[in-house]
Amino acid sequence: MKQWEWAGWGACLVQLGTLPCAMAQADVFTLGEITITAPGDQAELAGSSVLTQQALREQNQDTVGTALNLAAGVHSAYAGARGEQVFYVRGFDRLQVPVYIDGIPTYVPYDGRIDLGHFTTYDLSRIEVAKGFSSLIYGPNALGGAINLITRRPTRAFEGEVGGGIGLSDDGGLDNHRVHANLGGKHESWWFQAGVSRLKTESFELPSGFRPTNVQQGEGQRENSRHKDDKLSLKLALTPNAGDEYVFGYVRQQGEKGQPTYAGELPLSGSGSGSRRRWWEWPQWDKTSYYFSSSTELGEHVIRTRLYHDVFENTLVGYDYANGVVGGVSSGFPSRYDDDSTGLSLEGDFALGSRNLLRVAYHFKDDVHRSSDDGTPWTHFKDRTQALSFEDTLTLADGLTLVGGVSYNQRKSLSTRNYGTNAGSPSTPSLYDEPGGDDSAVNYQLGLFRQVGAGGQVRLSFASRSRFATMMERYSTRFGTVIPNPDLKAERARHYELGYSGPLAGGWLLDAAVFRSDVRDSIQNVTIAQQGDCTSSACEQPQNVARARHVGLELGLQGEVGPIEVMGNYTWLRRKNLSAPDVRPTDTPRHKLFASVGWSHGPWKLTGNVEAASQRYSSSNGQQVAHGFAVYGFKAGYTLGSGMQIEAGVRNLFDRLYAYSEGYPMAGRNYFVNINVPF
Template structure:
């Protein structure tokens, strides 16, 4: 759906049995260990308490809480995306415990399919990110850190119901987490299920030929997920973890309702991901050897229909199509403690992506890529105030196989293959202002390799493949401050500047045919500010992003990012178990098409809820999303959900 209203409301209050939020094997951060303990350079996190408080049940909406992040929607595919300081998900990959989980074919992933119920936090690196992540972190990296139990027995159970203004049930959801930590081993398990029949359109929506208003047409979605983790910790320095995640999704695509583009009638009968990975660390004197090995699969099916009745399937190249992809990978890392103030990290990453697709009654075409990275990172603290981090990596991407189905002869041919490489480097400096805060500065050079789709897609007959695409490049500069300005108030402010070259952009070859080429030059300048604090029983917080993206290569508009973005909230602990919460998300206008014809107006959407926690720990909440029934959109022609109500609960086991 265009806005996952169902997912935004189906989060209960803060977990009563909070997971261990300390260091885990899944972390990949630039961390300096000095005389006052560890400090992270160039990174930030969104904790599970904040995610729960703001009712963000999927990863995209949770990330939208952060400054510098713009939520976006690919309406024609019903995919939830984000832009991080103007960089999309191909350029800011998603990881789960340090394991890459983006789709091999195009580098994207639908964030609405990733729930937050089993997470401890989300780590975000902007521009300056650890060299140990591997390839394609052009604009940063996002790492979903899963739960790790801290107690002998802990767990929670939660669920919710979503209602329309008229009281009809729109959907339901249930989730559970349980864990045990026995000292030398631990076990964590999580499961969730959500169902949405549709979502309500605002009352001010004007009906058109593809949508009559009321409940949004073709907006059903279902998701369920299990997450199982077993860890063995024989001593304080060693840890071995085996994790299995299985996600199954079904989603429909609400049709386009505008007047510029053509409506498509699509449904995904399944959208499934499955991950199995092994993480370990073993200490040998001053060395800590870390391993990451993983096998990740992605399968989906797309059904295209001839009209809004969804009864007649399209044929030919638009007949039902299928993806059956998998990724294998291995990372070997050695952390060397050279002194009490210095740590050197060496790593080798190898990742092989296999994409297999076919249209009904046609043969399977296969593409295979391999990406390898050698990385070195050094962190050093100087006294009690100065910290320095440097990183360098050599990255190489090789096309091992690329096939093309020739419809005229019903045969398979081979595209030419190619290899490309890139060298990345960065340096970050941090200065502690006593106990009140810190100032940081960083410079980074990053890259991204072209995806299979970038190089080989005909884009439904409108494009010419370009196997020789080179890596995109970006130079980042950042200066920031964070710290306490009053006893109960903290302030953060960051200035950032990015210059992107070799950007892969669509270039017209004729009036009807284009090609992806390394012609783009973009400059991004911005400011991020964040203020948090409280007075008595009232907690307040807000962040604001000002960002200007300038296309220096042609007159095309840069899409899906507003110039201004604001998020704010107030949380009042009213006493006797009662809590009241209100929040607002505001965005200025944005473009949905590079020619500037499709424009989305600015908006501000308010939410409110009230909750009560009983003496036995049960928390019950009720609230309203889109309180004023605002008609708004992230993508032109794909209106978001109107006002709806919810009730939800959470109980520690």
Template sequence: MKYPLSRTTIAASLLLAFGSSFAAEPANESNIFTLGEINVAGTGTTPPAVGGAKVTREELDDFNRETVVDALDLLPGITTTGGGQRNERMVTVRGFDSRQVPVFIDGIPVYVPYDGNVDLARFTTYDLASIEVAKGFSSVLYGPNTIGGAINLVTRRPVKAFEGNIGVGVRSNDKFDGNGKSTNVNLGTNQGTWYAQLGLSYLDRDGYTLSRDFRPVASQPKGDRLNAYNTDKKINMKVGWTPNATDEYALNYVNQKGEKGSPPYAGSAINKANGKPVTPNYWQWPAWDKESLYFISNTALSSNSYIKTRLYYDKFTNRLTSFDDATYTTVTKSKKYPFRSFYDDYTYGGNVEYGTKLSDVNTLKVALHVKQDVHREHDEGDPEQRSEDRTTSFSVEDTHKLTNKLDLIVGASYDKRQEKQGQKYNSGVMTNFPVKDSSAFNPQAGLIYHTSETGNAYLTVARKSRFPTIKQRYSAGLGTAVPNPNLNVERSINYQLGISEKLTSKVRVDAAIFYNDITDMMQNVQLGIICPSGNPCNQMQNIGKVSSKGIELGLTAAVTNTLELGGNYTYLDRKNKSDAKLLTDAPAHKLFAYAKWAATPSMNVIGSAEYNSKRYSNSDDASRYAAGFSLVNAKLSYTLQKDVTLEAGVNNLLDRNYAYSEGYYEEGRNFFANMNYRF
């Protein structure tokens, strides 16, 4: 259905903003929940240090980034990946995928136990203070599996006796037919010795309209994208106690409820395995729900030492229905592909971190992590299959000030995976796989030279690892794969050299070069046999040897008192040194540029442009790739009064037909209008 928004209503909302000011008043940095950050001690820097990147609350507002996946697309070295048949939007970081760069909320791991991924389009940003990304060289205090880095979503912490904001928004296609709406509320109070924060959000999309340049196929006509809806609701509650100036204790609860459709394949590729056109899947997720309860504390033991704890319980509920056809009405189990799938996963664990200042020039931190992952799944009418892993990590990180300007950071972790249970039900047979233990040792070192009070140069080397997920070890790939319970650890040595500095009071530059040498990378291998489904069989094996190198450049310049220009460029060169398989989902070139103009004290204009070169979508077929594309976005905002901001804008201004994954095309030209009240 279409939302009942008249052209007059939307046009009026747009006109209110045509004359405009930077979206919302920048958030105070003290609104950041510092207990949720992962710090490298003693370097004189705050996250992100040592080559990392950060999206601030101001940038989330300025560029209207309502989901985490869209927010991360602002940063160098990070590219959005498409949903594909699962309609899961994720990112790559310097070519590492979402399983290799895990996601945390306030330092708590939240990736799905089964496959190690998380659909970043399901995570809204309304309740966040910042997003911090570590690339290549991530603190060992994050725990295991950070082979390519870490993404940390840091929530808000109130600083006033009463504060908050209320926002509403609408979306439409370029015919001004309403197709989406959003509402968010954040309320907080800080009463000195205690504080409380509440965040509520609702984001609903009825679907979207394709570009006029889209060429229709049998599974997708022109106009509205089929089965492209989603609804996401979230509540985030935090209560904290601060008995003195050093100690803090916080209990946090997050509940997300989502549902989504998966647009069918709309390309024209031929399946090389059988010589037939690629068959669309007709999938819907009536439930994509996640619930987290976590406790974080910091207690000063003396003026020079502290102990920090994190305890958590995380639950993931997933329902997937694969229908017979595009009517999305029937599920005939006698056929090969229709099914109703149920996942009920949960994770519990925690970590303890101890830090002490050994001297004026030396700071030591040690941490112990324990994480228990349980995956339970079944198709309708089948018995439940269960898999369980325990992952532990012991880490040490030492920061030594060699001189007033030069810091040496050394760290190491010993990670261990204990497989407790592994089951798979297939063709009427329940298989109990043999379980084993795996381990990895991960040393790293970095030099940081403080070029001034505003910048630093750095050189780092890190040996990182990742354990295979439950899915990679035990999945039968919907009848196309042979499980491999003997799959082992993936490893990489990551090198980076960079600088971040203010050249003048108005110009800041960031530059980095990096090289990643990956071994034992997990790749699908064709076995030369036919699976019971009639498809060629694959198996996940540790055969990959990959090199990944590139550069990142960033520039921000206040050209005048009212005009700011900025942007970043990423070049990525990945080579598969082990076989002819293509490396997928990350383009060689990505460019992002923006301009912010304060036309008057009440009116601001923000324009941005993005370019991505082509990327392969299938490791065995060079003809299946998403072509390069350019996008232009614009936004205008108007400060109606001190606390009320009206804004409107357009995404994909030039109505480009583009895709992150071949055959899965994104939205054409679309408009939005928002109102935000901040107090």
């Protein structure tokens, strides 16, 4: 069966999300989408990558962090010193590309270090990746794009699924297991959707080519690699008529994990080696979200509302660790966060005519951070962020659409209660107020979209975007080595893109884009003279001094060769630090490829895939390099007449020793068995 079809303004590659999806996917919670659409037919304009739930299952992507690697222009990465699954969109990191659940921001208010390894995919209908030219309706801080995790919506009166699986090491040992269930029902004036899942990893086995170090003691199980995540999601909706919808939602995530130790070639002592001597554990990484979403039609106009309260509770414990021996709790631990975000967004779609659609949005958000280290008094920081956005979509002629937008963003510091020593109490730690610091930024963009042929589309766009500095960037002292800078200004980026989405000869579909991003006022630590609260001999301070340029090419292709389905994407990315050419951009390879082939025969389906990448730097001084690799996978699946699916497969087929971050090797050859029962 083909995984694509033609629909309106372009092609839809729903398998690997390499092309924009203009066709309606029935189980998508559409109220959670934020897209740029053409007036009249409401067709989605090209530019974003879409990963459907079917694609996630086909490629066995259990977490959002690994799933994003399926999209062109996106690099999955690994923050080794914290054991976190992170990502880069055309070279922009998780601070610069916010993550949303059904259009509602979800993140860590203090430092922005969201770990997508805790976000399971079982209750999602799709993942949308918007790049440089993304809708201004997303709100502030979308410097490099946005990632929207869109949940399910039922299509029948009663439906659901239960599933699960196990993971086995190369020697047959049980490494992990997963279970999930989704249940929903759609009725005349209401619907409900519920999902529950557990993903648990005891440890994983290293490739046979790995050799023990003085930290990673054995050749087998990876030290401190345990991971567990439980998730519950609920939605209850009222639909009094065909045009109105009111949804109450709840999401509870409970996570815990260890941070695998450094197992590279660099020494464990000396300058900058602190992160290589860590034994850290997170017994708590919990997020709870309450939200309300609504859509109300007023004639030809639509008003949307989103209200939310998001709570983040985190506990980090560091232990003394040397020569493979774990000691007691280190000084300064445990470290606890108790953060929350409360906000709303009001959106209006106003039809100014059959060829003109004006969208207006207002965003309001209060972010609160509280922390305590080793039982010290709780700090308290609070930011208020507001944004007003205008986005106009105008049909200039049949098949020719112009999109323009402008927004004004503002951030204010409402509370800055820190703990430590300062000029008022140079010897005795106490609570004190840091200086406040406010900021504002104007964003604007312009895009031209031209329909060509039967379903093709050419796009040309420009966008100027911003990101406000986090609380951590402005106020953290990094244990007395950094001087706070509350007056940090917003980072800026200008994006240019030329792309095409549509058909080629022989029924093949192509998405191609060339892009360039010029970054200025980027935040970078600068060495300065010792002063203030800094107790280090080499003090640093974050300042808006860095400039960079990202240039790249994306290609996505999908089609058929006889009975074989072929799909994949390639990304070429070149990042350059213009303000300091010797400082290496980290975590993004120059070349990345993901490809998959599938062959179906009756109830059987065989699937193979490959992920390949060139080398990438893991440290800005170039001392740490994660070498290039190619990793292969294979699986066989069987679908019974009842719809039940059974599959088994292997990851890292050739037991390749590889890493996304130097010193943090990934799993060797491992096997999995899955079962899924829809009803």
